[in-house]
Amino acid sequence: MGETLTVHALRISLDNRPLLDLDFQVPPSRILTIMGPSGSGKSTLLAWMTGHLSPAFTAKGRISLGDRDLTKVPPHLRHIGILFQDPLLFPHMSVGGNIAFGLRDPSDRDLAVRTALSQVDLDGFEIRDPETLSGGQKARVALMRALVAKPQALLLDEPFSKLDNALRDTVRRLVFERIKERGIPAVLVTHDEGDALAAGGPVITLG
Amino acid sequence: MGRSLYIRWLAIAVLVIAACVLLSGLLGVVLPAFGIFPVLGRTEPSLLFLKSALSVAGVWRAMLLSLGTGLLATALACVTTFLLLAALTRQARFNRLLELAAPLLAVPHAAAAFGIAFVIAPAGWAVRLFANLAGFDRPPDVVILNDPLGLSLVLGLVAKEIPFLLLMAVAALSQTRPAQSAKIFSSLGYGHVTGWLKVIAPQVYRRIRLPIFAVLCFSVSVVDVAIILGPSTPPTLSVLITRFMSAPDISERLIGSALAVLQFGVLLIALFAWLLFERLSSLIFKTWIGRGIRNGGQLLANAAVILVFGQMLVLAAGIVSLVVWSFAGFWSFPDLWPDQLSAKNWTRFGPEALAVLGPTLAVATVSSAVSYGLALILLNGAQKYLGFIYLALLLPQVVFLPGIANLMLAMDIGASFWAVVSVHILFVLPYMVLALYGPFNGIDPRYRSIALGLGIHPFRVFLTVTLPMLLGPSLAALAIGFAVSVAQYLPTLLIGAGRVVTITTEAVALASGGDRRVIGLYGLVQTLAAVLPFGVAIILPTAVWHNRKGMQNG
Numbered sequence: 002m003g004e005t006l007t008v009h010a011l012r013i014s015l016d017n018r019p020l021l022d023l024d025f026q027v028p029p030s031r032i033l034t035i036m037g038p039s040g041s042g043k044s045t046l047l048a049w050m051t052g053h054l055s056p057a058f059t060a061k062g063r064i065s066l067g068d069r070d071l072t073k074v075p076p077h078l079r080h081i082g083i084l085f086q087d088p089l090l091f092p093h094m095s096v097g098g099n100i101a102f103g104l105r106d107p108s109d110r111d112l113a114v115r116t117a118l119s120q121v122d123l124d125g126f127e128i129r130d131p132e133t134l135s136g137g138q139k140a141r142v143a144l145m146r147a148l149v150a151k152p153q154a155l156l157l158d159e160p161f162s163k164l165d166n167a168l169r170d171t172v173r174r175l176v177f178e179r180i181k182e183r184g185i186p187a188v189l190v191t192h193d194e195g196d197a198l199a200a201g202g203p204v205i206t207l208g
Numbered sequence: 209m210g211r212s213l214y215i216r217w218l219a220i221a222v223l224v225i226a227a228c229v230l231l232s233g234l235l236g237v238v239l240p241a242f243g244i245f246p247v248l249g250r251t252e253p254s255l256l257f258l259k260s261a262l263s264v265a266g267v268w269r270a271m272l273l274s275l276g277t278g279l280l281a282t283a284l285a286c287v288t289t290f291l292l293l294a295a296l297t298r299q300a301r302f303n304r305l306l307e308l309a310a311p312l313l314a315v316p317h318a319a320a321a322f323g324i325a326f327v328i329a330p331a332g333w334a335v336r337l338f339a340n341l342a343g344f345d346r347p348p349d350v351v352i353l354n355d356p357l358g359l360s361l362v363l364g365l366v367a368k369e370i371p372f373l374l375l376m377a378v379a380a381l382s383q384t385r386p387a388q389s390a391k392i393f394s395s396l397g398y399g400h401v402t403g404w405l406k407v408i409a410p411q412v413y414r415r416i417r418l419p420i421f422a423v424l425c426f427s428v429s430v431v432d433v434a435i436i437l438g439p440s441t442p443p444t445l446s447v448l449i450t451r452f453m454s455a456p457d458i459s460e461r462l463i464g465s466a467l468a469v470l471q472f473g474v475l476l477i478a479l480f481a482w483l484l485f486e487r488l489s490s491l492i493f494k495t496w497i498g499r500g501i502r503n504g505g506q507l508l509a510n511a512a513v514i515l516v517f518g519q520m521l522v523l524a525a526g527i528v529s530l531v532v533w534s535f536a537g538f539w540s541f542p543d544l545w546p547d548q549l550s551a552k553n554w555t556r557f558g559p560e561a562l563a564v565l566g567p568t569l570a571v572a573t574v575s576s577a578v579s580y581g582l583a584l585i586l587l588n589g590a591q592k593y594l595g596f597i598y599l600a601l602l603l604p605q606v607v608f609l610p611g612i613a614n615l616m617l618a619m620d621i622g623a624s625f626w627a628v629v630s631v632h633i634l635f636v637l638p639y640m641v642l643a644l645y646g647p648f649n650g651i652d653p654r655y656r657s658i659a660l661g662l663g664i665h666p667f668r669v670f671l672t673v674t675l676p677m678l679l680g681p682s683l684a685a686l687a688i689g690f691a692v693s694v695a696q697y698l699p700t701l702l703i704g705a706g707r708v709v710t711i712t713t714e715a716v717a718l719a720s721g722g723d724r725r726v727i728g729l730y731g732l733v734q735t736l737a738a739v740l741p742f743g744v745a746i747i748l749p750t751a752v753w754h755n756r757k758g759m760q761n762g
Contacts, residue, residue, distance in 0.1 A: 053657050076660040077669075083661045085654050092758025093676040102672070103662040132757035150662040 003029035003185035004067030006154045011062030027186035032200040034189045041208030043190040047156045052076035082152030086159040088143035090131035097127030103150035117145040137168040157189040219589030223596050236611025240465035261466035266442025274445040277358040278428030281365035289373040291512030294404040309371035314739045316695035321364045321436040322731040323526020329353045339542035361438040367519045380415035399503040422601045428478045429604030432697035436719045446606040453610045472607045533728030553725045561733045568710035575632035576689030583640040587648045600634045605698045613702045623705035631699040636689040647681035683745035691738040
């Protein structure tokens with residue numbers, strides 16, 4: 002079971018103009034949805050949470066998982082996974098290579114990759130070139146790549162916005178089920194109210 | 209972040225070291241020029257050597273030659289490039305032309321100059337062809353090569369600079385939305401050439417001013433091409449400096465240094481003249497634009513196309529002539545082909561050429577590998593300050609390299625493989641940075657975010673995500689760096705001081721000998737050494753990523 006993700010007294014500003022002022026908690030298995038128009042700071046929030054905020058911004062506040070303060074922890078030690086609107090599978094690796102890249106314990110790499118692919122109905126796709134997959138297949142591989150790394154929280158930056166309606170429902174259901182199954186907190190950034198409804202958690206509207 | 213801070217400091221250290229080397233090179237020239245040269249016990253400032261430099265036989269003419277040929281070559285290359293772009297950018301064959309231009313860039317200047325010499329000399333291919341058509345059987349008694357006005361030198365420079373400016377301009381062109389501009393000026397009734405010159409050319413020019421200045425700096429101070437194609441009594445100023453700096457008597461270096469200061473003055477005058485030329489062209493251009501003339505310029509543009517194709521033909525024929533001469537037996541005038549072809553020249557001179565090929569490849573391999581590492585450090589840590597690294601391209605080699613040679617002498621640092629490598633890096637690194645800048649910044653930063661989010665250490669992310677994605681551009685950059693190193697003449701000559709010789713220093717040294725078979729052989733070996741890595745850079749990524757569609761466009 003995961004731990005609660007807390008963002009405490011966050012204030013992000015750009016050129017001395019306040020952009021974000023937030024305070025929230027996301028318990029394990031819950032998905033907090035952040036909505037708002039373009040430029041309201043949604044992606045900036047995720048960049049800060051993962052430790053990739055551009056130096057052009059100034060940020061004050063704290064982020065923690067359980068009682069572990071992550072504010073000054075380097076990105077690769079935060080254990081916060083992220084999914085973007087593009088699956089961004091590493092183009093130089095096979096599908097299996099993409100999944101294995103996130104494995105923390107490489108001792109039984111092949112079995113772990115097979116199991117992960119099987120969970121998203123992509124059995125036998127290990128040696129496939131990511132470019133030969135459909136949009137939905139890519140999204141599922143990206144999800145499993147994020148999950149095999151055993152993140153303690155997952156951030157979703159409009160991950161369904163480029164999928165067509167039918168596929169969108171399927172992938173969305175899959176992602177939300179996996180998050181709940183793993184018992185980790187998640188933050189979903191979206192423009193789409195349907196995503197917010199499906200996530201079923203609290204909603205914060207920016208801007 | 210600790211890591212990024214570490215990389216930033218490392219990058220800044222690289223820039224500071226490069227700047228220090230350049231500055232100390234300048235200082236190493238200025239001090240001896242003003243009489244301070246402790247190696248010879250001179251510690252008091254004096255104007256004696258500047259005065260001596262100004263009274264060297266032919267120095268004024270040498271300065272005029274450098275200025276005139278440099279300005280003329282740059283202006284011709286620049287005007288021709290723009291007219292060519294105006295004429296051809298909307299045509300499908302334009303891409304074919306670019307495909308032709310790219311490999312020509314890799315041909316070392318010296319080899320290209322030899323090739324051109326073989327074509328345009330009184331007994332060269334062009335004259336032989338004309339002799340066959342006109343029916344004469346002796347080479348004409350005219351000075352074509354090494355002419356006193358430096359016109360063959362201008363031809364050699366223009367032939368190599370047009371492909372460079374063309375590729376720079378095409379890269380800049382993509383930032384100017386040319387297709388949309390073309391639609392607009394066409395709808396206003398402008399012909400393509402006129403519209404392109406009035407609307408797009410000024411935008412492109414603004415973006416490639418720095419490369420144009422680099423071309424000007426190079427043309428005003430080039431040494432190897434000037435030795436091969438330029439006049440010899442007097443030669444250009446840069447050749448004169450090289451003679452003084454390589455003289456066995458160390459005291460000659462004082463005059464050589466004073467001449468280098470004069471060369472810097474010539475460069476400043478050239479830059480000033482170019483700025484005036486820019487201002488004047490801008491005035492004429494504005495008047496022309498204001499008149500609303502819709503058509504015209506087509507004739508000039510067509511002339512530019514013919515000129516460029518002619519230049520490329522001469523250059524390509526020159527490279528072929530290197531091959532032919534290297535295998536030629538007896539070849540009488542006006543025959544277009546030797547009486548016999550054999551491997552005799554190769555069995556006789558090949559071993560010597562191959563002996564110097566070893567150090568050439570070693571210097572090129574080490575300097576391009578080190579520069580590649582440094583370029584990655586700079587791109588990771590100091591993108592804001594990259595402009596400093598281009599200083600080495602904007603300062604004439606002949607101005608600061610003698611200073612480095614003087615300082616090495618003063619500090620009792622002998623000529624060595626590593627000294628030559630270090631100086632080569634100064635020139636290889638800027639080209640590497642130029643080649644990698646676009647691809648490096650073109651990688652979607654979200655790949656890195658994803659990888660770090662998976663808990664992977666940043667260095668491993670760099671090794672396993674960034675570097676493989678950069679395989680194609682990295683190999684291209686390494687090939688460019690390799691070619692740049694192979695082509696370096698003056699750095700090897702002055703810093704290697706005869707103890708480190710490369711195929712380029714040997715080839716240029718042969719220029720005065722005049723044995724075309726040996727020159728052809730050395731020129732060919734030099735060309736192959738510079739061009740072959742490009743083949744690897746093209747083939748290897750295709751082979752490695754044959755089953756990765758997402759990696760097949762670079």
